[in-house]
Every structure is written in structure tokens, then in C-alpha cells.
């Protein structure tokens with residue numbers, strides 16, 4: 001489609017698709033304007049999946065309209081919509097309480113700790129959240145998420161430079177279903193955070209063995225690239241406690257590029273020397 005006409009096309013089609021459940025408006029060149037999103041929000045009230053990513057021209061008016069019109073949203077992608085404010089995002093969270101998947105990557109102004117507190121308070125079913133490069137985020141916001149969103153499975157905090165171990169410890173303690181965690185460039189993260197992740201998985205395993213659960217759980221993806229304060233033994237402890245984490249070629253699910261001191265960390269596939277120190281028993285896997 002010629003992106004030049006996209007805004008007019010959406011304006012003319014929205015009234016005819018009142019039962020629409022999925023709308024992907026991803027654009028190479030941002031043409032979408034507030035009036036088109038307002039039309040969608042007014043007419044398409046059954047929408048469950050909405051992708052407005054990279055719509056640089058949109059303002060808070062769009063977000064308020066979506067909040068009022070599309071209360072059944074389960075999946076929203078507004079990554080790269082850098083003009084949205086945190087008031088508008090908090091308002092959306094207070095009305096769209098069924099959200100399960102939310103992509104806020106690059107929404108630098110919108111993602112404040114206040115907005116995250118609203119998400120933690122209202123969106124208790126949230127499973128996946130991308131906060132990549134939202135530099136305002138601090139431990140206050142992440143801890144609100146950890147406490148309010150116990151079903152969180154995927155959290156991307158890449159480039160959230162302010163967060164510390166307290167964020168990771170809260171997630172390890174409160175989010176037993178966490179499977180993917182992105183900490184790329186989170187320079188404040190230390191071994192304490194790694195040991196809390198390793199320990200929580202051990203605790204989960206004990207809990208699950210009592211309750212007959214599946215012991216293949218644990219982290220499946222962990223990105224700690226450029227987390228330069230971490231030591232090999234702490235990272236090895238996480239790797240040992242989550243058998244789905246791999247450093248071997250082709251299965252890079254434990255991503256440690258840029259951490260030159262972590263080259264001795266290896267997944268269970270690789271033969272490790274006996275000297276690898278870990279406070280946790282190796283997985284039988």
C-alpha cells in the first residue's frame with residue numbers, strides 16, 4: 001500500500017469494520033495521524049490486537065482515544081511512538097486491564113516509574129513487556145511490575161540504565177513464570193542479581209517437585225551483554241539452575257557478548273572443567 005494514503009484509507013475503512021479484532025498499522029514512513037487512530041478507537045471497539053509501532057506523528061490524543069474505545073485490548077505495540085506522555089500511558093493502563101502483551105520499546109517519555117506503577121496496579125494479567133531503551137525507568141517502576149504482574153513471562157529492560165539488583169531480585173522473587181529477561185547494557189547489575197535468579201529457580205524446582213510441576217521451566221533467554229560487573233561463578237550459577245539456557249553455538253539463549261571475563265561460562269552441553277564453582281547442583285540434563 002502507498003503509505004502516503006494510509007491515513008485516509010484507515011479513516012475510510014474504520015467505520016466499515018466494526019467487528020475487527022486485529023489491526024496492524026506498521027509503517028516504514030510514519031503517515032498515521034491522530035484522526036485515523038481516533039476513528040479506529042471509535043468504530044472498532046472489539047479490537048484485541050493493535051500495532052501502531054513507529055507512528056511518530058501520533059500524540060496523546062491517540063492514546064486517550066484507544067484507552068476509551070478499545071477496553072478489550074490484549075496486545076498493544078506502540079514501540080517507537082516517542083511523543084506519548086506518561087500520563088496518557090497511565091490512563092490507558094487504568095482502562096485496558098486485559099493487556100497481556102505490551103511493547104513500549106523506545107517510548108522514552110511515556111515510560112516513567114509513575115506509568116509503570118499504573119501498569120502494575122491495573123494490568124495484572126500482563127505476560128510480556130518491552131521497556132527497551134526507556135531510560136527513565138528505575139527500580140521503583142520495575143518493582144511495581146514485579147509485585148503487580150505475577151504472570152510476567154518476558155521482560156525486556158535492555159538499555160534501562162538506572163535499574164539495579166533490586167529490580168532483578170523483585171522479579172526473581174515475585175514472578176515465578178519469568179522465562180525471558182533482557183538486561184543488555186544494565187551496567188549496575190551485579191552478582192547479587194544473578195544469585196537471586198539462580199536461587200529462585202532452585203526454589204521453584206523444590207516447590208514444583210512437591211506440587212508435581214514441570215521441571216523444564218526456568219529462564220529460557222537471558223541477555224546480560226555489556227553487564228560488565230558480573231563474575232563467571234555467579235553467571236554459571238544461573239546457567240546451571242536453568243537447563244534451557246545455552247551458551248553453545250546455534251543456541252545462544254544466554255547472551256554474554258561483550259563480557260570478556262565470562263568466557264569460562266558454559267551450558268550443560270559443553271564439557272566443563274571440575275574447577276567451575278557453583279553453589280547449586282548441576283542439572284541432570
Ligand SMILES: [Zn+2]
Pocket residue numbers: 245246247248251267268269270
Ligand atoms: Zn548448550
